[in-house]
Amino acid sequence: MSENNSEEDFLRLRELLNESLLRDVLVFAILYLFIFAQSWSNIFLLLFPIITFSFSLFFRIINSNKYRIFLEHNLITYNPLGLEKKHANRLNFTALLQLVLLFWIGAESYYHPQLIQTYNLFFNLFFIFFFTFGFYWILIDVWKYAKIAIRLKKSNTDKTISYLNLRYFKLISIVNLITFILLNVLNISFVLLLDNNKILGFSYDLPGTGIENSLPLNLSILPFIIIWISPILTSTLLFLIYKDLNDISPADFIKIFEESPEEIRNQLIETFAKINTKFKHNLDTE
Structure with missing residues (x-):
């Protein structure tokens, strides 16, 4: 019996897939294959859009399947990371911009190899800007949507039971x-x-490097550092947001349920127990 219950808690792969998720993967894969077909010998720069898109995919999967844990639609608003759909769209957009830049510089190295040194400045500036902007973008308004709330049927209004602490809001924003x-x-x-x-910089061979004695792209040491800083910092800040919003004491839980209408009280208890193991522990304790 317990084995059957545990299996039900895990979603199968086909249940994770939906139209928006498949669309994002398909568009990204096609553009990436176009770039890969240019015969890049060094794939370091190709890792940037993969990292950005991986974050986008993570949020897309959460947004597409979060509703499965709710017994009734719109009963609970559970956004401990903000609006996952917005995060996914923004990161996907910046990942595609990075792919466009990579395809452009790769094509230029074939068709206008003598201009690579001219393009070097602009490519380095815009490529890093798009990468860092994606991670910055998802956090600029996360405070608006990061909350846990319940819908009261009679008044048809949302009662917020947890939101981003002002101290964390200032820290994350700054x-x-x-x-x-x-x-x-x-x-x-x-x-x-x-x-x-x-x-001095690092020589980075493009697909057309060497054609008409063209020189490779020049990279500074910074991209090798930024590729780690932006994702790790964003993950840390999102973890702080998640931890802060889920920090609800057992006493607050009891107060919430006592003030909730009788017809939705049991649904709230069951849904909160599914959302977070900490909530389940608090409910069991009380």
Whole structure:
């Protein structure tokens, strides 16, 4: 009996898939294959859109399947990470922009190899900007949507029972903005110094490098650092948001259920127990 229940708690692969998810994967895969067909010998830059799209896919899966844990539609608003749909759309958009830039610079290395050194400055600036902007973008208004609320049937209004703490809101906003600005200012500085031969960079072979004696792309040390900083920092901030919103004491739970209409009380208890194991523990304790 317990084995059957445990199996029901896990979604099968076909249950995770839906139209929007398949659309995102299909578009990304097609564009990525176009780039891969250009015969890139060094795939480092190709990792940037993969990382961005992986985050987008994560939020898309959550958004598409979150409703499965709710017994009744719109009874509970559970957004401990903000609006996952917005996050997925924004990250997917910036991932596609990165793919477009990669395809463009790869094609230019074949058809206009003599101009690669001219494009070097613009590519380095915009590519890093799009990558960092995606992670910055999903956090700029997360405070608006990150909440846990219940819908009261009689009044047809939402009662918010948990929202982002003001201290965390200030911390996340400041860290997010400063990091985005700092990384891009540093990138601009490094790219300008590199373009004026003030610092040494790394040679990055493009698909058409060597045609008509064309030179490779020049990269500074910064992209090798930024590829880690933005995803790790964003994950950390999202974890803080998730932890803060789910920090509801057992006493608050009891108060919530006592103030809730009788007809939805049992549904709330069962749904909250499914949402988070901590909620289930608190309910069992009380």
